[in-house]
Amino acid sequence: MNALLHHRVDGPTDAPVLVLGPSLGTSLSVWDPQVPALAERYRVVRWDLPGHGGSPAALLPAGSTVADLGQLVLGLVDTLGVGSFAYAGVSLGGAVGTWLAAHRPSRVESLALVCSSARFGEPGPWLERAGRVRADGTGPLAATAPERWFTPAFTDSGALVAGRLAADHLSVDPEAYAVCCEVLAVLDLRADLARVTAPTLVVGGRGDRVTPPAHARALADGIRDAHLVELPRAAHLAGVERPGAVLDALRAHLGLPRPRGTAVRRAVLGDAHVDRAAARTTPFTARFQEFITRYAWGEIWAGDVLDRRTRSCITLTALVAGGHKDELALHVRAAVRNGLTPEEIGEVLLQSAVYCGVPAANSAFAVADRVLTELTELGELGELGELGESGAGADDKGPGAERPGGLGNRPGDPRTRKDS
Secondary structure, eight states, X not given: OOOOOOEEEESOTTSOEEEEEOOTTOOGGGGTTTHHHHTTTSEEEEEOOTTSTTXXXXXXXXXXXXXXXXXXHHHHHXXXXXXXXXXXXXXXXXXXXXXXXHHOTTTEEEEEEESOOSOOXXXXXXXXXXXXXXXHOSHHHHHHHHHHHSOHHHHHHTHHHHHHHHHHHHTSOHHHHHHHHHHHHHOOOGGGGGGOOSOEEEEEETTOSSSOHHHHHHHHHHSTTOEEEEETTOOSOHHHHSHXXXXXXXXHHHTOOOOTTHHHHHHHHOHHHHHHHHHTOOTTTHHHHHHIIIXXXXXXXXXXXXXXXXXXXXXXXXXXXHTOHHHHHHHHHHHHHTTOOHHHHHHHHHXXXXXXXXXXXXHHHHHHHHHHHHHHHTTSSOOOOXXXXXXXXXXXXXXXXXXXXXOOOOTTSOOOOOOO
């Protein structure tokens, strides 16, 4: 029996099949943020490139082309008993999908190309990279991978996620990586684009330096009736940096409904927070993320009996009572988005002091002051008013005691946010 690409299957066994392809230097985990949602309606098959993740390096000998990678994917789905399938791929994984859709059109029902290209530039740089990897291993490239994959803002805020993906890169077999570079060096699918008849989505990141937006536009122009989505604040691994936006594009392309509550959650908490939560989603936490989106945001926050300002007041009070400081910081920001002024937030915290206790309110004032000051410094809030005179007193040794009124703003205060 021939060796297969390492793969993972998620979702119902009787559902239609969606095959997901990875990019160079990553593993099938690059699709982790989207898989839980996609696996609700699809049997999702993810695969690793040869020498990446769990796939044997020997599957792709020197001299191979994108056609050989396409045949490896066909061998995998044939073994799984799959006839036709939807396909989505990132970068090189997307090019494999383009080849499949052009040369095996009866197998590909729909196609999604994420930060991919029909031609990844001139051969020279790829051949040079192959030589460097054979000489020095993948370590030097892995160390700089986040700079190629993400925008600078995400490299800072998403350091944990970027580090995990860089570790995947470091584990890649050097020879297999070099052969993949040689595949990219000779890859030219421009003449094949007109042969693609499957409904096609093209997603590009406006900050992508590996496959700049012009590459995505060329794909969309070359494939008949292709739909193009360009994402701001996203570079090459757009599905990791903007997981929610990529998932929304895939849902629309595949005809899948957005979960109830998504729009409300984004409106209250902001796209940046929801995208970070999605990026941190794992198969273990996926059900919880779906639960809070559907129940907390799709039913409670979406209700029409109370307006969002009132719900923010209630939420702030409950978080003060429970001592949930990280969640409180998140919902102070949400309260501002919902229209509460600093003075009104201060009144809520004063009311909480009476019924939840002065120590709890003291800590809450420190958290709220820090958040509101941050928002002011970022230009997202006007000049702050006084939050009331009954915050922590000057003789209180709790958080914020250094500043009049106890409204501390110290660099050492924790700023970790949870995912709800």
